Amino acid sequence: MTADSGLAGRAFLIVMDSAGIGGAPDAARFFNDGMPDTGANTIGHIAVECAAGRAETGRSGPLRMPTLDALGLGAAIRLASGLAAPGLDATPQGLWGAATEVSRGKDTPSGHWELAGVPVPWDWHYFRAPVNSFPPDLAALVARVAGTEGILGNCHAPGTAIIESLGAEHLRTGWPICYTSADSVFQIAAHEERFGLDRLLQLCREIAPELHRMRVGRVIARPFVGEPGHFIRTPNRRDFAIAPPAATILDRAQAAGRATHAIGKIGDIFSHRGIDHLHKGKDDAALMDHLIRLADEAGPGSLTFANFVEFDSLYGHRRDVAGYARALEWFDGRAGEFMARLRPGDLAIFTADHGNDPTFTGTDHTRERVPVLGGIVSSAGIGLNPVGQVGYVDVAASVAAHLGLPDQGPGRSFL
Ligand SMILES: O=P(O)(O)O[C@H]1O[C@H](CO)[C@@H](O)[C@H]1O
Numbered sequence: 001m002t003a004d005s006g007l008a009g010r011a012f013l014i015v016m017d018s019a020g021i022g023g024a025p026d027a028a029r030f031f032n033d034g035m036p037d038t039g040a041n042t043i044g045h046i047a048v049e050c051a052a053g054r055a056e057t058g059r060s061g062p063l064r065m066p067t068l069d070a071l072g073l074g075a076a077i078r079l080a081s082g083l084a085a086p087g088l089d090a091t092p093q094g095l096w097g098a099a100t101e102v103s104r105g106k107d108t109p110s111g112h113w114e115l116a117g118v119p120v121p122w123d124w125h126y127f128r129a130p131v132n133s134f135p136p137d138l139a140a141l142v143a144r145v146a147g148t149e150g151i152l153g154n155c156h157a158p159g160t161a162i163i164e165s166l167g168a169e170h171l172r173t174g175w176p177i178c179y180t181s182a183d184s185v186f187q188i189a190a191h192e193e194r195f196g197l198d199r200l201l202q203l204c205r206e207i208a209p210e211l212h213r214m215r216v217g218r219v220i221a222r223p224f225v226g227e228p229g230h231f232i233r234t235p236n237r238r239d240f241a242i243a244p245p246a247a248t249i250l251d252r253a254q255a256a257g258r259a260t261h262a263i264g265k266i267g268d269i270f271s272h273r274g275i276d277h278l279h280k281g282k283d284d285a286a287l288m289d290h291l292i293r294l295a296d297e298a299g300p301g302s303l304t305f306a307n308f309v310e311f312d313s314l315y316g317h318r319r320d321v322a323g324y325a326r327a328l329e330w331f332d333g334r335a336g337e338f339m340a341r342l343r344p345g346d347l348a349i350f351t352a353d354h355g356n357d358p359t360f361t362g363t364d365h366t367r368e369r370v371p372v373l374g375g376i377v378s379s380a381g382i383g384l385n386p387v388g389q390v391g392y393v394d395v396a397a398s399v400a401a402h403l404g405l406p407d408q409g410p411g412r413s414f415l
């Protein structure tokens, strides 16, 4: 298993958003509702709940993930956290290990950038105050750029609740609704027709540099339509994210003349840098169709980088154990279809960016180690390769080594 085998081979890096496996050595320094993340274990605890019969909505019994468990999921959970996850007890047959993050944020950009070879060297800026969250200068800047006399919101809120409560006032005054969350984000909701979609996007684009200077990770446009009592968000969400501070695996692959494919949120997470082809979809099922199609169609030497967000957005933050279990079981089945389409010389790695333990207190991400599962396909299948405890950056280095890129970045290849 050397870089040679990768010259014509392809690489597929697949992030299951928030599918952590516990054991982060610095979990005590991260919090949910004031409680330390110590002991959080997203997949491990879901497996425990399933086996105890406490995740029976839309599914039943012990957690079934035969594809990823055969690669080494259960073994990776034991390695990362010491937990023997019920139902995940296969003897590993693939590349398996657990990765530990060093970046100081437990968020999506920090996790993805570090997996892509760029640990985040700064602390993100969070707007921590639940109300009057934004400094007066910033609120004034937003109003000035919007051409309004003020802004609405200026608080922490779930996006659907805030358009419910302030949507009518927004239509009356024309002022943009600005809100934030536990993440390093500045979000603006505005009516797509009455405020104008282009105007909302332009507003976000113009204020983004100032927010990025403050180390706020993302400015997010949140357009909605409808009338009071019946507002709904549209799919025209746009993220204006800080660009990674150094070359990522996408940049390195692109610089070496390799085709790069991004699936789902990867485009936004990397500020659209290093990406030749962006494949988006309305849900994870559509994204999986892209991944499986690219297993057939991606060219020799190409890199495909995918993010599956629904584990996090639909189930982790909502602390929905059965929903998360259903999503994992669905994903595992389709991961098997994907793997069956790979060719000799291809590398596939399944991993995650952070945890979001649905059995835990609070609604925020949890600091955890993440699984590293997959392998290089040969005519005899996937070979056993226990890689042990690695760093997130080693994932990027391994992908770079497999693709035969001249520069592997700061990590060490485990291939
Ligand atoms: O509640 P909504 O508007 O969906 O916002 C969520 O989406 C943001 C970015 O993913 C998160 O920080 C969270 O605030």
Ligand SMILES: [Mn+2]
Pocket: 017, 018, 107, 108, 312, 353, 354
């Ligand atoms: Mn994430």
Ligand SMILES: [Mn+2]
Pocket: 312, 313, 317, 365
């Ligand atoms: Mn999240």
